[in-house]
Amino acid sequence: MRPNPLRLGVNIDHVATIRNARGGDHPDPVRAAELVASVGGDGITAHLREDRRHIRDADLKRIQEATDLPLNLEMAATEEMLEIALKHMPHAACIVPEKREERTTEGGLDAAGQHNTLAPIVWKLRDNGIRVSLFIEADERQLDAALRLGVPVVEFHTGEYAHAHLEGDSERLSRELKRIADMSALAAKNGIEPHAGHGLTYENVQPIAAIPQLAELNIGHYLVGEAVFVGLEQAVRHMRELMDDAR
Numbered sequence: 001m002r003p004n005p006l007r008l009g010v011n012i013d014h015v016a017t018i019r020n021a022r023g024g025d026h027p028d029p030v031r032a033a034e035l036v037a038s039v040g041g042d043g044i045t046a047h048l049r050e051d052r053r054h055i056r057d058a059d060l061k062r063i064q065e066a067t068d069l070p071l072n073l074e075m076a077a078t079e080e081m082l083e084i085a086l087k088h089m090p091h092a093a094c095i096v097p098e099k100r101e102e103r104t105t106e107g108g109l110d111a112a113g114q115h116n117t118l119a120p121i122v123w124k125l126r127d128n129g130i131r132v133s134l135f136i137e138a139d140e141r142q143l144d145a146a147l148r149l150g151v152p153v154v155e156f157h158t159g160e161y162a163h164a165h166l167e168g169d170s171e172r173l174s175r176e177l178k179r180i181a182d183m184s185a186l187a188a189k190n191g192i193e194p195h196a197g198h199g200l201t202y203e204n205v206q207p208i209a210a211i212p213q214l215a216e217l218n219i220g221h222y223l224v225g226e227a228v229f230v231g232l233e234q235a236v237r238h239m240r241e242l243m244d245d246a247r
């Protein structure tokens, strides 16, 4: 069986982090989105955090106007974010868990424990034609909950996998990889399109990219960091090559 094509969504949040460090307008995440489009990235991901620590409201419209690439808006499950999503109508909305004090998204969304909170938000987005995705751990209980919510897409949080790789813990790494592979197969079998992302790098991306059912990887922090040394275009191109080789 030939695996599905694997899309690369580039998360440009941390271009905005650098911009915000000085309060001006440089570097502009919109310019990053244009560069991603020019080198064949498949989509732009942007997380409008409740505390606006990187992407800001005004960036969304500017990103949408600057490129034709589909925008995947990462958002917390709140009324405020729902309203913003409905105003901007991104191609996709990925519901993520959010804690103000966290350094980054530390785990997956508890879709199983929050069905009643998530359901009206998921349905409202879906009824307005936005492709809804849930950012969850690769775990059967969470996948079941995603099925019950009727979402077309889940994105598996690869943070634990990335930590295991960083720490050189090969046993944990194999375990994490297996659960992402198993849950990707189960999602696809049940008609949900599996995506993955968080903490992916040149060094750890290939085993994930080789999972045949995965349709999209969303990668940001590492690419923006690497862009400091080689430029964003080259960083995206190289990531794309590694993903294609792994396929």
Ligand SMILES: CC(=O)[C@@H](O)[C@H](O)COP(=O)(O)O
Pocket (backbone or CB within 6 Å): 011, 013, 047, 049, 074, 096, 103, 104, 105, 135, 197, 198, 220
């Ligand atoms: C949900 C997720 O994983 C992304 O939004 C990404 O990591 C954004 O960066 P921060 O988590 O650092 O805000």
Ligand SMILES: NCC(=O)COP(=O)(O)O
Pocket (backbone or CB within 6 Å): 011, 045, 155, 196, 197, 198, 199, 200, 218, 219, 220, 221, 222
């Ligand atoms: N959903 C994951 C994402 O968009 C990118 O995460 P990271 O590569 O910035 O860790």
